[in-house]
Amino acid sequence: MNDMEWRGIGIGDPEGPFAAGRNPAAPDVKPVASAEAGMDPSEAIAVAEGLFWSYVKDLKRHEAALEARQSGAVDPAELKEAMQTAKVVREAVGLLMAERNRVDKLRKDIAGAVGGGSLDLDAARDEIGRRLACLRRASGR
Numbered sequence: 001m002n003d004m005e006w007r008g009i010g011i012g013d014p015e016g017p018f019a020a021g022r023n024p025a026a027p028d029v030k031p032v033a034s035a036e037a038g039m040d041p042s043e044a045i046a047v048a049e050g051l052f053w054s055y056v057k058d059l060k061r062h063e064a065a066l067e068a069r070q071s072g073a074v075d076p077a078e079l080k081e082a083m084q085t086a087k088v089v090r091e092a093v094g095l096l097m098a099e100r101n102r103v104d105k106l107r108k109d110i111a112g113a114v115g116g117g118s119l120d121l122d123a124a125r126d127e128i129g130r131r132l133a134c135l136r137r138a139s140g141r
Contacts, residue, residue: 041103048099052092058085 039047062082069075 041106045099045103048092048096052089052096055085055089055092059089
């Protein structure tokens with residue numbers, strides 16, 4: 001049931017640990033849109049890519065250290081740190097791809113609002129005619 005249905009049956013908002021404002025341990029953080037943060041989506045992607053590549057460098061450093069000690073015992077703390085870095089890289093890839101998809105969708109929405117998303121066949125026919133005429137002139141016919 002959505003909020004409208006809850007209010008419609010006269011019992012008020014739902015209760016429980018997942019109701020709005022019911023988790024006192026949750027941080028009081030509101031999401032900040034990239035426009036509010038003073039950053040356009042392409043800048044946000046650049047920042048995310050920078051963080052991603054720094055995590056990849058950390059992962060490669062851990063991998064090289066583990067391969068160097070392949071014959072000997074591996075320090076459990078270093079292995080744990082390498083596993084944590086791998087997890088962060090995996091999450092960073094997911095976030096990076098999600099942000100890229102979001103920006104692509106925004107670009108398509110903006111472009112769709114301008115062009116309407118339909119083909120102008122008359123303009124295409126005229127352009128083809130102009131190009132054929134140019135080719136005919138160039139060939140000497």
